[in-house]
Amino acid sequence: MNAVIEEHDNHHGPDKGILRWVFTTNHKDIGTLYLWFSFLMFFIGGICALGIRAELFQPGLQIVQPELFNQLTTMHGLIMVFGAVMPAFVGLANWLVPMMIGAPDMALPRMNNYSFWILPFAFGMLLSTFLMEGGAPNYGWTFYAPLSTEYAPPSVTFFIFAVHLMGISSIMGSINVIVTILNMRAPGMTLMQMPLFVWTWLITAYLLIAVMPVLAGVVTMMLMDIHFGTAFFNAGGGGDPVLFQHVFWFFGHPEVYIMILPAFGVVSAIIPTFARKKLFGYDSMVYATASIAFLSFIVWAHHMFTVGIPLAGELYFMYATMVIAVPTGVKVFNWVATMWQGSMTFETPMLFAVAFVILFTIGGFSGLMLAIVPADFQYHDTYFVVAHFHYVLVPGSIFSIMAAVYYWLPKWTGNMYDETLGKTHFWLSFIGINVTFFPQHFIGLAGMPRRIPDYALQFADWNMVSSCGAFLFGFSQLLFLFIILKCIRGGERATERVWEGAKGLEWTIPSPAPYHTFSKPPTNMAEAHG
Amino acid sequence: MNILKRPKQIWLLPAFLFSHVASADWFALNLRKGVTEISREVYDLHMLIFYICCAIGVVVFGAMILSMVIHRKSLGVKAASFHESTKLEIAWTVIPIVILLGMAVPATSTLREMYEPGEPELDVEVRGYQWKWQYTYLNEDPSKEIQFMSALLTPQDEIQNRAGKGEYYLLDVDNPLVVPINKRIRFLITSNDVIHSFWVPDFAVKKDAIPGFVHESWAVIEKPGIYRGQCAELCGKDHGFMPVVVHAMEQEDFDAWVITKQEEAAKVFEIVGKSWSMDELLEKGEEVYARNCAACHQVNGQGIPPAFPSLVGLGIPVGPIEAHIDILLYGRAGTAMQAFGQQLNAAEIASVVTYTRNAWGNNMKDSVQPKDINTMMASQ
Numbered sequence: 020m021n022a023v024i025e026e027h028d029n030h031h032g033p034d035k036g037i038l039r040w041v042f043t044t045n046h047k048d049i050g051t052l053y054l055w056f057s058f059l060m061f062f063i064g065g066i067c068a069l070g071i072r073a074e075l076f077q078p079g080l081q082i083v084q085p086e087l088f089n090q091l092t093t094m095h096g097l098i099m100v101f102g103a104v105m106p107a108f109v110g111l112a113n114w115l116v117p118m119m120i121g122a123p124d125m126a127l128p129r130m131n132n133y134s135f136w137i138l139p140f141a142f143g144m145l146l147s148t149f150l151m152e153g154g155a156p157n158y159g160w161t162f163y164a165p166l167s168t169e170y171a172p173p174s175v176t177f178f179i180f181a182v183h184l185m186g187i188s189s190i191m192g193s194i195n196v197i198v199t200i201l202n203m204r205a206p207g208m209t210l211m212q213m214p215l216f217v218w219t220w221l222i223t224a225y226l227l228i229a230v231m232p233v234l235a236g237v238v239t240m241m242l243m244d245i246h247f248g249t250a251f252f253n254a255g256g257g258g259d260p261v262l263f264q265h266v267f268w269f270f271g272h273p274e275v276y277i278m279i280l281p282a283f284g285v286v287s288a289i290i291p292t293f294a295r296k297k298l299f300g301y302d303s304m305v306y307a308t309a310s311i312a313f314l315s316f317i318v319w320a321h322h323m324f325t326v327g328i329p330l331a332g333e334l335y336f337m338y339a340t341m342v343i344a345v346p347t348g349v350k351v352f353n354w355v356a357t358m359w360q361g362s363m364t365f366e367t368p369m370l371f372a373v374a375f376v377i378l379f380t381i382g383g384f385s386g387l388m389l390a391i392v393p394a395d396f397q398y399h400d401t402y403f404v405v406a407h408f409h410y411v412l413v414p415g416s417i418f419s420i421m422a423a424v425y426y427w428l429p430k431w432t433g434n435m436y437d438e439t440l441g442k443t444h445f446w447l448s449f450i451g452i453n454v455t456f457f458p459q460h461f462i463g464l465a466g467m468p469r470r471i472p473d474y475a476l477q478f479a480d481w482n483m484v485s486s487c488g489a490f491l492f493g494f495s496q497l498l499f500l501f502i503i504l505k506c507i508r509g510g511e512r513a514t515e516r517v518w519e520g521a522k523g524l525e526w527t528i529p530s531p532a533p534y535h536t537f538s539k540p541p542t543n544m545a546e547a548h549g
Numbered sequence: 550m551n552i553l554k555r556p557k558q559i560w561l562l563p564a565f566l567f568s569h570v571a572s573a574d575w576f577a578l579n580l581r582k583g584v585t586e587i588s589r590e591v592y593d594l595h596m597l598i599f600y601i602c603c604a605i606g607v608v609v610f611g612a613m614i615l616s617m618v619i620h621r622k623s624l625g626v627k628a629a630s631f632h633e634s635t636k637l638e639i640a641w642t643v644i645p646i647v648i649l650l651g652m653a654v655p656a657t658s659t660l661r662e663m664y665e666p667g668e669p670e671l672d673v674e675v676r677g678y679q680w681k682w683q684y685t686y687l688n689e690d691p692s693k694e695i696q697f698m699s700a701l702l703t704p705q706d707e708i709q710n711r712a713g714k715g716e717y718y719l720l721d722v723d724n725p726l727v728v729p730i731n732k733r734i735r736f737l738i739t740s741n742d743v744i745h746s747f748w749v750p751d752f753a754v755k756k757d758a759i760p761g762f763v764h765e766s767w768a769v770i771e772k773p774g775i776y777r778g779q780c781a782e783l784c785g786k787d788h789g790f791m792p793v794v795v796h797a798m799e800q801e802d803f804d805a806w807v808i809t810k811q812e813e814a815a816k817v818f819e820i821v822g823k824s825w826s827m828d829e830l831l832e833k834g835e836e837v838y839a840r841n842c843a844a845c846h847q848v849n850g851q852g853i854p855p856a857f858p859s860l861v862g863l864g865i866p867v868g869p870i871e872a873h874i875d876i877l878l879y880g881r882a883g884t885a886m887q888a889f890g891q892q893l894n895a896a897e898i899a900s901v902v903t904y905t906r907n908a909w910g911n912n913m914k915d916s917v918q919p920k921d922i923n924t925m926m927a928s929q
Binding site for chain 1: 578579580581587590591594595598599602605606609610612613616617620621622623626627628629630631632633634637638641642645646649652653656657659660661663664679707708709710714716717718719720742743744746748750753754755756757759760761762764778779780781782783784785786787788789790853855856882885
């Protein structure tokens with residue numbers, strides 16, 4: 020019987036031509052689709068960012084006028100969050116989760132296909148708003164009412180529909196991840212034997228299922244206010260604009276962790292490999308991830324310290340937010356302890372992972388400062404906040420995605436990438452990102468508000484520096500594209516194990532990973548996690 | 550500067566650079582200490598937490614960097630095999646908790662002071678509009694209430710790079726908020742349209758102005774001076790162009806200012822009552838238009854369709870004058886066109902209506918008198 024199945028598998032390769040990608044239910048194909056889609060969105064969101072930085076290169080209005088500037092900041096945020104970072108992690112989950120738990124595919128392959136193919140339509144619609152009368156969404160990615168309802172351009176309805184589609188896609192994707200992890204682990208693999216990437220994704224998927232409906236709810240309430248005469252957020256009709264912010268951030272804060280927990284998983288895979296040493300404190304890593312996820316639900320109003328919350332509320336949200344530093348600290352200490360007395364080498368994935376730990380921690384420090392309510396009154400809605408969340412999202416989430424791509428690319432393509440180019444890409448990105456965002460701490464403290472197209476003269480010097488860094492970082496990503504294309508086309512053959520210290524089931528199968536893997540479940544669970 | 554041209558004195562260069570840095574405005578790197586007790590406490594709190602973060606950073610990054618230098622495969626290091634230590638893990642859970650408590654205590658006490666109720670000695674209502682502020686000095690006698698709009702003074706020419714930028718580029722307004730020092734001033738903050746945020750860094754006051762809510766915040770300013778801030782919440786197109794300027798002065802100067810303002814109000818009453826010639830209306834109207842209308846409808850009246858319609862040769866300005874006055878007074882719901890009835894006085898409304906009906910080739914040749922506007926408003 021087994022022989023028959025294997026025989027069948029050997030004949031069942033991918034379809035030919037474009038339809039392979041349209042109809043595919045293969046987790047590797049879908050993972051590839053997600054990753055390329057997110058890379059495209061990363062460039063589109065990046066173009067918006069460079070438009071913003073070009074305008075802010077000097078005081079005065081030069082390149083874009085305020086209406087377009089607001090559209091660029093909004094679309095930059097929406098595209099990067101929903102189009103680049105989230106789909107990239109879903110792509111990694113698709114490629115890696117089945118291979119890491121020894122499953123042949125995702126549990127719900129057809130739904131997997133739908134959840135990807137919704138995205139091009141969602142973002143096609145969102146991007147088409149640039150061509151509409153009144154322009155694209157211009158109310159910030161946080162789309163606070165009533166700016167996003169009564170005062171919004173007509174394209175807001177398309178934005179709402181696009182957000183609904185993204186939400187459906189995310190919910191389907193996370194159901195798939197949960198069902199796969201809970202039901203399809205190789206026999207003998209306990210939950211506490213799963214690699215941390217699988218653990219972090221399991222928790223992330225629960226976060227997604229919990230909060231995407233809240234986002235859907237808030238945009239539906241907007242839709243009702245705009246078209247059906249309700250007044251949820253309209254003070255003139257007895258509604259409450261602050262309600263919008265509570266609902267939005269009840270989604271929005273867990274969303275922040277949705278974008279960073281899988282990154283923790285990636286880094287927890289890479290550092291042990293290149294330190295040639297087991298991950299320090301596996302159990303506490305799992306518990307820390309779960310605690311962070313839990314805390315993420317009860318701190319949302321720290322985004323709203325200036326909306327006039329009573330003293331008791333401010334104190335509660337301050338303390339709860341500060342508590343997050345504890346499990347996050349545990350993670351950082353564990354990574355450092357993993358490196359300690361290791362036998363380290365610094366290939367490109369390790370460089371990105373180490374930079375992740377340092378720069379994410381800097382973002383954590385500014386996050387702690389922002390939690391302190393009296394100080395937050397000064398920081399809130401300034402460039403200090405912009406610097407903070409870019410430190411956790413760019414050298415945080417995005418560096419971890421890049422680290423993951425370099426780390427697993429040999430497994431995906433069967434070829435080694437060009438190490439010299441990879442390191443060059445790392446250093447250009449590392450310098451670019453710090454030159455862009457470090458000075459933004461200063462201009463924020465000095466008093467420059469966010470989301471302004473023009474600024475007072477005392478902010479001019481650091482803005483110019485920041486813009487230079489942004490262009491360096493932006494253009495360096497063309498090198499990343501080149502390295503990936505070069506690696507796909509050829510290069511030194513990758514071994515099964517690829518990295519000397521790599522542990523995990525995905526390293527027990529050939530490189531490139533065959534179209535179908537683990538048709539027969541693996542038995543050696545000693546490989547399961549480092 | 551000359552030293553750059555004289556190679557022999559190149560040794561002076563570091564000194565020159567240093568003096569340049571030393572003269573640089575250090576405010577450009579850090580928070581302001583500000584001019585209230587609260588703002589200084591906030592500054593101290595900020596620095597305390599900053600130093601704690603730096604100390605933690607030195608320890609954590611120090612260990613990492615040391616490890617990266619000495620625990621390298623290329624140095625022949627063999628990896629150790631330890632991968633857990635309950636003691637260590639308890640230590641680095643408990644120590645951070647203790648540090649956090651050390652931060653929470655001063656933060657709590659400062660926050661409590663900020664929320665301390667006190668008897669206000671002056672009440673100012675701060676009302677956000679797209680894209681200007683309205684200040685009302687509340688008074689039990691409504692006839693003594695002072696109210697005015699405060700809008701950006703920086704000319705479009707500077708913003709569009711047609712003229713050099715002044716020292717207070719984007720941070721200057723036509724009518725600053727004037728307050729006395731050493732008095733507890735209560736700001737009652739609200740909005741007329743979208744959410745704005747009233748922020749004066751020197752007072753450590755930042756509070757969102759939200760339609761339907763009145764939030765309060767307060768300050769006791771210790772030093773006379775001009776303090777500048779900006780709207781901090783994205784509020785639409787000209788969010789970057791609605792600064793807050795507060796002029797704090799001694800009590801006697803403030804009292805004198807109040808009297809001038811009250812006299813001005815009486816004068817407005819008088820000019821609204823008089824008859825205006827066409828030329829007077831056009832002259833005044835052009836000025837009012839530049840300050841209130843040009844940001845959207847543009848100086849040449851062409852607007853930025855479709856959001857901000859053109860006023861030239863079509864639509865409202867060449868239609869019936871009653872409808873024209875109506876849209877100015879009451880705005881148009883669902884669009885960016887605001888109700889100016891509460892923002893501009895009757896003379897300003899009358900003159901700007903007259904101006905737009907007769908500018909840029911809109912040759913309507915009709916006009917309206919301020920007193921007619923008052924009549925219209927009273928009849929509503």
